[in-house]
Amino acid sequence: MPDKIALITGASSGFGLLTSIELAKAGFRAVATMRDLGRRERLDQAAAAAGVTAQLDIRALDVTHFDALPAFVDSVVSEHGRLDVLVNNAGFAVAGFAEDIKLEELRRQFETNFFGAVAMTKAALPTMRRQRSGHIIMVSSIAGLHGSVTLSSYSASKHALEGWSESLRLEINALGIKVVLVEPGAFQTGIWTRGAVMGENATKETSPNIKRSLRMRDRIQALPKRDPIEVARLIACIAQDPNPKLRYLVGRDAKIQLALKRILPWKWHEKLVAHFLKID
Ligand SMILES: NC(=O)c1ccc[n+]([C@@H]2O[C@H](COP(=O)([O-])OP(=O)(O)OC[C@H]3O[C@@H](n4cnc5c(N)ncnc54)[C@H](OP(=O)(O)O)[C@@H]3O)[C@@H](O)[C@H]2O)c1
Structure with a gap:
């Protein structure tokens, strides 16, 4: 049987890069996409180190170039013969108190994190429907289940992705x-450095939130963060599971946050967040 084909968006770094390697190691032909091929070196190096260079097909793709996506997916299918897995991973985070975020910044957030994933999925569906098989894996976030201070735009885009995917x-x-x-x-x-974009007004001296914005930014940067290989391995397992669940929450922090939100009355939850983050 020919290799199974996986298409991954946002493979220049983070989960996308690691997932491309894990899928290639699992025997998939991984079509690893990134918007700037000038950033492919880390992926090339990781593939060489893992001995999977021949399993990777690295291509340029910006998920917000909506009109080009159907032809892009069709070209992958005509060259590789099929499409078994789509990993909608590309994303970034707009940060800042909601009051300071411009509508255009919120729209840009949705263009990538929500509409990009939707448009890629719609481009892949005719092939998967014809095959009567396929896995569409959305990289959402605990922020898709839980609102977070200074991450309203990001959280809204991931909540939208959750609702759309659940319906789909x-x-x-x-x-x-x-x-x-x-x-x-x-x-x-x-996503915590290059992928985190502060709203333009959020860091202006004229913002009524400037002090707490900068304080929150430092707090978020200081949060403990886990090794992303855990997520990449999980995605590779899901891709090989003929009967995957709808949701996979990953990371102890995510599990604790969701459990607290579900168990505590909302007013207690609010107090806990305000106390923990010292919101004033
Ligand atoms: N890391 C976390 O703690 C965390 C937690 C929950 C969910 N997530 C989600 O995980 C996904 C991957 O992020 P990451 O954490 O691995 O961060 P990352 O290292 O910054 O990777 C994000 C990737 O998305 C790409 N990207 C951004 N806009 C794009 C566009 N318009 N078209 C194509 N690619 C685009 C970036 O490309 P460039 O290199 O060109 O910028 C980069 O390759 C995101 O959806 C994020 O929301 C991350």
């Missing part, structure tokens, strides 16, 4: 296509 799963289960949400807590990747 109900719609296409019967076609043999599995939709899965992976919900990590805090892991050490580029």
